[in-house]
Amino acid sequence: MKTEHSTNPQVAVKDVWKSFDRGRIEVLKGVSLDVCKGELVALCGTSGCGKSTLLNVVSGLEDIDRGEVAVLGHDVVDEKTRVKLLRFHIGYVFQFHHLMPDLTLAENCLVPVIAAGGSRAGALERLAELAEATGLSHRLKQQVRELSGGERQRGALVRALMNDPEILLCDEPTGALDEKNRDNVMELLMDLVRSRGRTMIMATHDLDLAKRCDRTMKMRDGRIEGEIR
Ligand SMILES: Nc1ncnc2c1ncn2[C@@H]1O[C@H](COP(=O)(O)OP(=O)(O)OP(=O)(O)O)[C@@H](O)[C@H]1O
Numbered sequence: 001m002k003t004e005h006s007t008n009p010q011v012a013v014k015d016v017w018k019s020f021d022r023g024r025i026e027v028l029k030g031v032s033l034d035v036c037k038g039e040l041v042a043l044c045g046t047s048g049c050g051k052s053t054l055l056n057v058v059s060g061l062e063d064i065d066r067g068e069v070a071v072l073g074h075d076v077v078d079e080k081t082r083v084k085l086l087r088f089h090i091g092y093v094f095q096f097h098h099l100m101p102d103l104t105l106a107e108n109c110l111v112p113v114i115a116a117g118g119s120r121a122g123a124l125e126r127l128a129e130l131a132e133a134t135g136l137s138h139r140l141k142q143q144v145r146e147l148s149g150g151e152r153q154r155g156a157l158v159r160a161l162m163n164d165p166e167i168l169l170c171d172e173p174t175g176a177l178d179e180k181n182r183d184n185v186m187e188l189l190m191d192l193v194r195s196r197g198r199t200m201i202m203a204t205h206d207l208d209l210a211k212r213c214d215r216t217m218k219m220r221d222g223r224i225e226g227e228i229r
């Protein structure tokens with residue numbers, strides 16, 4: 001799979017419908033969203049409107065009922081494609097971190113590098129840099145179960161950035177952080193994403209954070225209502 005694509009957008013969601021419980025719970029009701037290379041898009045909207053579901057659909061972690069989802073020009077519906085995208089091209093900061101509690105933070109962060117076949121030496125160097133930037137250097141050797149909620153959240157961000165992915169999906173990446181840590185983490189994230197021309201979609205309830213993105217899209221009841229300006 002090529003990593004450079006001339007075709008824009010890098011994320012193309014077209015009239016996507018997604019339900020759970022055999023159609024009884026309709027969550028996405030015709031969502032369309034295009035995100036170009038280097039663009040930072042915030043997704044806002046009340047709890048339950050479908051932000052996390054949309055990010056899961058973009059990552060290929062959730063199947064869709066109908067519609068089209070393409071990332072880097074590749075159809076996410078195809079299973080082989082989605083594995084490659086997740087392994088090499090997408091970083092995902094989950095709403096509830098999903099770190100493995102019995103592994104150390106460092107081990108958790110090395111998992112995506114191992115999955116992508118990256119070099120251990122390079123990974124350790126990057127891990128040290130990212131841990132330093134997020135204030136986690138002294139926590140790397142601890143089991144995740146011993147970390148605070150905010151440390152886990154920052155750890156999840158480090159893990160998502162380990163492979164320097166082209167597409168970063170962030171689901172409430174600062175929800176568990178105090179203001180100072182929130183600002184630090186956002187600065188790091190914005191710097192990395194902007195300086196490397198990466199593409200980011202971030203679900204957030206925090207309108208201050210959303211304002212730092214290029215566009216803020218408002219979701220409501222499974223649809224994108226429009227842009228908040
Ligand atoms: N696996 C599932 N099975 C059934 N319903 C689900 C499932 N996942 C999500 N839902 C429902 O879909 C709706 C949208 O959920 P989603 O997590 O996408 O909302 P959200 O916008 O991310 O909310 P929040 O701001 O609280 O994180 C909710 O009503 C939720 O209960």
Ligand SMILES: [Mg+2]
Pocket residue numbers: 051052053095171203
């Ligand atoms: Mg959510």
